[in-house]
Amino acid sequence: MDNDSIVVEYLKIYFSSHPEHVPEDTDKAFEMFQKLHKKYKKKFITDFKQKSEKFVDRFFDDKDKKYY
Numbered sequence: 695m696d697n698d699s700i701v702v703e704y705l706k707i708y709f710s711s712h713p714e715h716v717p718e719d720t721d722k723a724f725e726m727f728q729k730l731h732k733k734y735k736k737k738f739i740t741d742f743k744q745k746s747e748k749f750v751d752r753f754f755d756d757k758d759k760k761y762y
Contacts, residue, residue, distance in 0.1 A: 697742075701735045 705727065709716055717723045 697735055697738055698731075701731055701738055704734060705730060 717726060
């Protein structure tokens, strides 16, 4: 699954649980969905990047001990 699909799934779950947060006007709702998608995608990518960097750092620090 790519990042866009994962973020869309998160948003679908959130708005199906909280339908009162969706505006009545379709244009406003679309703008809100776009902003939230962009925000969560950026956060998701940032978190994934940090976790990957930590793993790589640990790998090179401990490479003699565990991985070979």
